Amino acid sequence: MKEVSKVIRNLVLFTAIVSSLQSFAFSEGQDEGAVDTKEEVSEYINHHIKDSHDFHLFSYTNAEGERKHVGFPLPVIVWSSNGLATFMSSEFHHDDNGEVIVEKNGSKFVKLHSKIYELEAGATSVNLDESHHATNAHKVLDFSITKSVVGILLVGLFMLWAFSSLARQYKNKNVPTGFGRVLEPLVIYVRDEIAKPNIGEKKYRQFTGYLLTVFFFIWILNLLGLTPFGFNVTGQLAVTAALAILTLIIYTFSGNKDYWMHMLWMPGVPVLIRPVLAIIELAGAFLIKPFSLLVRLFANISAGHIVVMSLIAIMFTLKDSLGVAGATGLSLILSFFITLIEVLVAFLQAYIFTMLSALFIGMAVAEHDHEHHHDAEGHEIPDEEDVRADFI
Amino acid sequence: MYNLIGAGLIVIGAGIGLGQIGGKAMEGIARQPEATGKIQTAMIIIAALLEGLAFGALFLGK
Amino acid sequence: METLINDFSPGLFVVQIILLLGLIFLLVKFAWKPILNSLDERETGIQEALAAAERAKAEMQNLQADNDRMLQEARAEREAMLKEAREIKEKMIADSKEQAKIEGDKMIKQAQETIESEKKAAVAELKSQVAELSVSIAEKVIKEELSGKDKQLQLVEKMLGDIKLN
Numbered sequence: 079m080k081e082v083s084k085v086i087r088n089l090v091l092f093t094a095i096v097s098s099l100q101s102f103a104f105s106e107g108q109d110e111g112a113v114d115t116k117e118e119v120s121e122y123i124n125h126h127i128k129d130s131h132d133f134h135l136f137s138y139t140n141a142e143g144e145r146k147h148v149g150f151p152l153p154v155i156v157w158s159s160n161g162l163a164t165f166m167s168s169e170f171h172h173d174d175n176g177e178v179i180v181e182k183n184g185s186k187f188v189k190l191h192s193k194i195y196e197l198e199a200g201a202t203s204v205n206l207d208e209s210h211h212a213t214n215a216h217k218v219l220d221f222s223i224t225k226s227v228v229g230i231l232l233v234g235l236f237m238l239w240a241f242s243s244l245a246r247q248y249k250n251k252n253v254p255t256g257f258g259r260v261l262e263p264l265v266i267y268v269r270d271e272i273a274k275p276n277i278g279e280k281k282y283r284q285f286t287g288y289l290l291t292v293f294f295f296i297w298i299l300n301l302l303g304l305t306p307f308g309f310n311v312t313g314q315l316a317v318t319a320a321l322a323i324l325t326l327i328i329y330t331f332s333g334n335k336d337y338w339m340h341m342l343w344m345p346g347v348p349v350l351i352r353p354v355l356a357i358i359e360l361a362g363a364f365l366i367k368p369f370s371l372l373v374r375l376f377a378n379i380s381a382g383h384i385v386v387m388s389l390i391a392i393m394f395t396l397k398d399s400l401g402v403a404g405a406t407g408l409s410l411i412l413s414f415f416i417t418l419i420e421v422l423v424a425f426l427q428a429y430i431f432t433m434l435s436a437l438f439i440g441m442a443v444a445e446h447d448h449e450h451h452h453d454a455e456g457h458e459i460p461d462e463e464d465v466r467a468d469f470i
Numbered sequence: 471m472y473n474l475i476g477a478g479l480i481v482i483g484a485g486i487g488l489g490q491i492g493g494k495a496m497e498g499i500a501r502q503p504e505a506t507g508k509i510q511t512a513m514i515i516i517a518a519l520l521e522g523l524a525f526g527a528l529f530l531g532k
Numbered sequence: 533m534e535t536l537i538n539d540f541s542p543g544l545f546v547v548q549i550i551l552l553l554g555l556i557f558l559l560v561k562f563a564w565k566p567i568l569n570s571l572d573e574r575e576t577g578i579q580e581a582l583a584a585a586e587r588a589k590a591e592m593q594n595l596q597a598d599n600d601r602m603l604q605e606a607r608a609e610r611e612a613m614l615k616e617a618r619e620i621k622e623k624m625i626a627d628s629k630e631q632a633k634i635e636g637d638k639m640i641k642q643a644q645e646t647i648e649s650e651k652k653a654a655v656a657e658l659k660s661q662v663a664e665l666s667v668s669i670a671e672k673v674i675k676e677e678l679s680g681k682d683k684q685l686q687l688v689e690k691m692l693g694d695i696k697l698n
Contacts, residue, residue, distance in 0.1 A: 241563035248570035377525035
């Protein structure tokens with residue numbers, strides 16, 4: 079009991095620090111001489127949940143009334159119609175409205191809503207229609223080291239360091255010490271609670287590496303998203319799509335004969351229904367499963383970020399009706415509790431993604447060595463596993 | 471505007487569904503406390519599936 | 533949906549796929565494989581240790597049972613030996629008693645036989661002596677008779693008196 083209360087206290091402390099730092103980061107970015115506060119806030123939030131090409135820490139207005147941004151630029155690598163072009167994002171001078179044009183390799187680039195566009199030949203400035211879409215520019219393939227890529231690299235390096243040092247510890251002694259003592263139960267948890275029960279005792283081993291990597295990758299990135307650095311990596315559709323498609327590839331290529339048989343030519347149902355079922359099953363395996371995986375993670379994390387930032391924004395939006403102290407207090411209390419929930423969600427989403435991946439893989443490699451029971455009319459009585467498979 | 475109404479409907483539906491899941495899981499746990507772990511796992515999976523559905527619908531409408 | 537597709541960055545997708553594959557490869561090679569192997573090793577080690585402890589316990593129990601059995605056997609053996617000894621003792625006593633009795637009887641019989649034969653011998657001697665005496669008396673009587681009648685009678689009287697004493 080004492081341990082539990084200690085853990086809870088530490089968690090509360092951690093969240094309090096995180097949420098206060100977040101409001102700090104947020105308020106720093108917010109004093110842009112806001113006229114219409116609500117719109118400023120929603121624009122800020124929309125900007126935040128997108129990827130960005132520079133690492134922005136905070137901004138301030140100096141004595142001369144000049145706007146100063148503190149952070150560091152990141153390299154931009156784009157594949158344009160004239161080939162590869164690389165430059166630093168600082169060349170855009172923090173412009174995000176397509177006003178600054180950078181010329182490289184004969185192509186003109188602008189940055190518009192965190193995306194890099196290449197102007198059509200002959201155009202000298204970007205034209206926008208009423209819904210802020212560029213009419214005379216097109217998107218380029220953007221391989222830049224964006225903020226998300228920086229986050230991925232940081233987490234990747236951290237994981238490599240942490241887990242290879244844990245692996246090294248086993249060489250000398252049986253029981254890890256220090257930080258490894260925290261990591262070991264987590265590894266065992268993923269292996270025993272996620273991989274083994276869903277894939278099965280016999281085959282879990284070859285997929286555990288992937289599941290462990292994905293679990294820790296998502297979890298650490300989710301937690302990183304709660305820090306005031308403003309990473310929103312797992313809230314990027316491209317990142318979650320990559321994760322989901324990797325799962326799709328794994329369970330498609332490790333599927334055994336039974337899996338394909340049950341998908342394409344379902345045994346035990348009338349022949350006429352089989353093609354219909356095959357279409358449903360194919361759609362389920364190749365569209366619905368990965369789509370639900372990628373959208374769930376993306377939406378949960380994005381929604382979490384939006385909610386936390388909106389609650390922090392109460393500080394500004396309700397300043398007039400509640401007073402400075404009231405608005406700040408309300409916003410701190412609400413954002414504190416929501417951040418507490420987000421810490422849980424960060425774990426839960428990593429768990430669910432890994433769990434469902436393991437489930438899908440388990441369904442693909444399941445041995446149907448059990449004889450299907452048939453009742454008097456020759457219909458198959460669905461067993462537990464089939465029911466579960468249909469359900470998902 | 472219609473988007474928002476749709477989003478509201480989705481949230482109502484998902485809320486009812488989540489309530490059902492949680493309530494039934496609680497009943498199950500109360501009936502068989504020794505199966506708590508299994509029930510929780512199943513509950514989280516089904517809740518996640520429902521959530522995926524709801525989010526999918528929300529983002530299709532966005 | 534449109535916003536979603538608009539937000540999707542193919543470049544980031546490619547970068548993420550490459551980085552993730554690299555990360556999985558490196559982690560599997562340098563972390564997960566050794567970690568899982570060591571965990572498995574440790575778990576089998578623990579399992580084996582437990583099994584060994586169980587075996588040792590069973591063995592101990594066996595040993596204990598053996599000891600008990602041996603003790604029981606020894607006790608039974610001792611009991612049997614004591615019983616046997618007692619029996620032997622009793623038998624020996626009985627035997628010796630029997631022997632003694634037989635010996636005694638034999639000795640008594642011998643003694644009786646000896647006595648009988650002695651008696652016979654004595655009677656025989658007595659008979660012979662009596663005969664001799666009678667003969668000598670008769671001789672003397674005959675001699676006396678030859679000398680005088682009175683004297684002969686006197687002598688017979690005297691001799692008879694002597695014989696009675698005998």
